Amino acid sequence: MQSQLLPLSDMPEKLPLLPHSGRSSRSTHAAKALLVMASALILAGIVMVLCQCWSDLDHFDEPEKQQFDALSLFLGIPSAERLRDNLWYYTSGTHVAGINRTQAVYTRDYFRNQGISADIVEYYPWLNYPVDQRVALFNATTSEVLFEAGLKEDVIPGDPASSDPNNLPAFHGYSADGNVTGQLVYANYGSVDDFKALKAAGISVKDKIVLVRYGNLFRGLKVHGAELEGARGVLIYSDPAEDGYVQGSVYPEGPWRPESSFQRGSVQRMTVYPGDPLTPGYAATEDAPRLDPSKATNINHIPSLPLSHRDAEPLLRALKGQGKQASEVGDNWVGGLTSKGVEYWTGPSELNVNLLNKVEYKTMPIQNVIAKIPGQKHSEEAVIIGNHRDAWCAGASDPASGSAAMLEVARSFGELLKQGWQPRRTIILASWDAEEYFAVGSTEWGEDKSDWIRENVVAYLNLDGGVRGHNIQFKATPNLRPLIYDVTKRVKHPHSNKSVYDMWYERENSVQKTHRKSHKPHVGPLGSGSDYTVFLNHLGVSSVDFKFDGGSGVYHSNYDSFKWMTDFVDPDFSYHCAITQIWGALTITLADAPVLPFDVHEYAKDLHKYIDELKTRITSSSRINHTVAKRALRQLYKAADKLGTSARHIEAERRHLQKKYGERCSMIGHHRLTVCSDIRSSINSRLYKLERDFIDPMGLPGRKWYRHVLVSPGKWLGYGSQTLPALTEAVEEGDWKRFKALAKRTSEIINRAAWSLREA
Structure with missing residues (x-):
């Protein structure tokens, strides 16, 4: 039986506004x-x-009193020892989506043990699982098999994660079932430009098996690009130039990918829509209507498999002397196996390749764990923090480092609750399932609870793989950037007397060789690639995604293990502590601030940059319509200016509130208190609902699920963010009629957002 969602069925109704005058x-x-x-x-x-x-x-209507400093208290609670225990539990075995209910129950019970109400919420998406795989190189005339790929990762002595009997073989989530044979063609990274370069060189991939390497592009788009060119199947291998021995010592001697290792992952066409392929735009509940799989537009239709570079090497050698040398086709077409005497040629090969990918598709229950800490004064407003729990393997960095941090955030919040802390706003802690198939658990929940989210959610804070290295990295909506700077200044960087912010600042200035005092660390725009996707791109919730990143070669492999983490990344769990402190501090600040710490002016500034980038694209276009482009840019810049004016207006309101009443409305007198509360409530509502105003109900052309007009995952970028996506794609396609209409509509949406900021 499907679980009922506690946080929404029990969500308090919006509190009635107090009267401006009169007595009770x-x-x-x-x-x-x-x-x-x-x-x-x-x-x-x-x-x-x-x-x-x-x-x-x-x-x-009691005047607010200064609460104890929950943020300072919180920063002293997270424990490296407890984080180590949490990571050990989550990496104790392979926990693939749909078959990891035990960890869902453990997570729910852990929340409850901290005094936080929690429930399991189930959905029923369509998932695939591996049954049989084969990659073989053979002579079509004699049927002699010359090479058969192992498609398994070696066992590493001393690392139990590498010998788990439940480890998956080579496999892609949402890959097509199939058994195909054809000549082999090497297509570099498998990008649109790579396929164009092959075509220009006279090399066709039609009816071929395409070999591409990981990197530069989301794997699902590599398969989609090959399918569009008529290929029969795709093999994606991990070249040592990307994350193997070319980068340094390989596991277990170092952190990089060893020769037998391959990268599992989803090949869903996530730029069309994420989540369950059979329920686009609505939740995959147990009795939900479902599309026929043939009509699901976010999955590919040709089989694919990942390969290690050990298995790819014989295939590349079989191409030697056939077709054209890869270096003649394009720059950066040669990988790192040259050190082993491999020459990179395009093919097609004389020998044939058989690719078998037998998978079983079935509707499976997945478990999101949703916990709630009710807010005291504005419980109808909510801050959501989320991390996914499922992994292709043990998943120490992705996602167990984030899962370990979530449990420690929950424990720390529980300690604050015991001391009398009551957050102003409700806090939701979400442990998602099936993210690895591509954000399935979060998407289904977001679609299911979309009305409540639009009305009440202030922000979403995402932590996926929290610790992968030692360099902090943030992506966020612009309005949250100053908050990120403030919080990282309060958290000590591991093994340093400096703050996370200071180390971040110094590293980026060192890389950019600039010493401008006004320079601040880069916070990039959000594209896609994790569970924030539904919140930002579909529902218009301001979001943050962050991690300690760094070079490694164990991504989505059996070697992303507890041993790898403790040997090469975070032996004392100080980085886990720091990421926990940052996550909790962001949450407490957003949950407790009387006036939300959103800086709308940052959005106005970035919008001007987005338009500048669009202008550059237009200028470089070979099919430019100058009249349409000039008028459109003028409309957009004018709308951006209005947004800037409105940003200054709401900042003036905030200053007036602070000067006349104080943000906590801590004056005596019912009438003044009510007026202050109403003003503050109005400011807060307009601040967090600004993001909603950038949502176009019609969606982006060709992919209606994505609705944010300012940012989305690029159509051919995958995880990468594309600013002003609909307009940019119209320019790239030379469709100036569409561009003109979209420029008008986008300008109107920005103008609407600007006016909404001023409507008290």
Whole structure:
């Protein structure tokens, strides 16, 4: 039976606004009592009673008092030892989506043990699992098999994760079932430009098996690009130039990918829509109507498999002398196997390749764990923090480092609750399932609860693989950038006397060789690639995604293990502590701030940059319509200016509130308190709902699920962010009629957002 979602079924209704004038019935009774008592009391007694009357009035709408410093207390709670224990538990075995309910129950019970209500919420998406695989190189004339790929990763002595009997073979989530044969063609990274370069060189991939390497592009788009060119199947291998021995010592001697290792992952066409392929735009509940799989537009239709570079090497050698040398086709077409004497040629090969990818598709229950800490004063407003729990393997960095941090955030919040802390706003902690298939658990929940999310969610804070290295990295909506800077200044960087912010600042300035005092660390725009996708791109919720990143070669392999993490990345769990502190501090600040720490002016500044980037694309276009482009850019810049003006307007309102009342509305007097509360509520609502105003209900052309007009995953970028996506794609396709209409609509949407900021 499907679990019922606790946080939404029990969500408090929006609190009624207090009246601007007049007394409650309670106040009226108190006043009458005072009149009766006045005749019998001396002046001192009257004064005492009147004071009590004021106390009764204040109790009706009690002035806010400064709470204890929850943020400072929180920063001292996270424990490296507990984080180590959490990571050990989550990496104790392979936990693929749909078959990891035990960890869902553990996570739910952990939340509950901290005094936080929690429930499991199930959905029923369509998932695939591996049954049989084969990659063989053979002579079509004699049927002699010359090479058969192992398609398994070696066991590493001393690392139990590498010998787990439940480890998956070579496999792609949402790959097509198939058994195909054809000549081999090497297509570099498998990008649109790579396929164009092959075509220009006279090399066709039609009816071929295409070999591409990982890197530069989301794997699902590599398969899609090959399918569009008529290929029969795709093999994606991990070249040592990307994350293997070319980069340094390989596991277990170093952190990089060893020769037998391959990268699992989803090949869903996530730039069309994420989540369950059969329920686009609505939740995959147990009894939901479902598309016929042939009509699902976010999955590919040719089989694919990942390969290690050990398995790819014989295939590349079989191409030697056939077709053209890869270096003649394009720059950066040669990988790192040259050190082993491999020459990179395009083919097609004389020998044939058989690719078998037998998978079983079935509707499977997945488990999101949703926990709730009710807010005290504005419980209808909510901050959501999320991390996914499922992994292709043990998943120490991705996602268990984030899962370990989530449990420690929950424990730390539980300690604060014991000390009397009550957050102003509701906090939701979400442990998602099936992210690896591509954000399935979060997408289904977001689609299911879309109305509540649009109305009430202030922000979404995502931590996926929290610790992969030692360099902090943030992506976020522009309005949250100053908050990120403030929080990272409060958290100590591991093995340093400096803050995370200071180390971040120094590293980026060193790389960019600039010493401008005004320079601040880069916070990039959000594209896609994790569970924030539904919140930002579909529903318009301001979001953050962050991690300690760095070079490694164990991504989505059996070697992303507890041993790898403790040997090469975070042996003392100080980076886990720091990422936990950052996550919790962001949450507490957003949950407790009387006025939300959103800086709308940052959005206005970035919007001008987005338009500048669009202008550059237009200028470089070979099919430019100058008249349409000039008028459109003028419209967009004018709209951006209005947004900037409105940003200054709401900042002035915030300053007025602070000067006249104080953000906590901590004055005596019912009327002034009510006026202050109303003003503050209005400011907050407009601040967090600005993101909603950038949502176009019609969606982006050709991919209606994505609705944010300012940012989305690029159509051919995958995870990468594309600013002003609909307009950019129209320019790239030379469709100036569409561009003109979209420029008008986008300008109107930005203008609407600007006016919404000013409508108190």
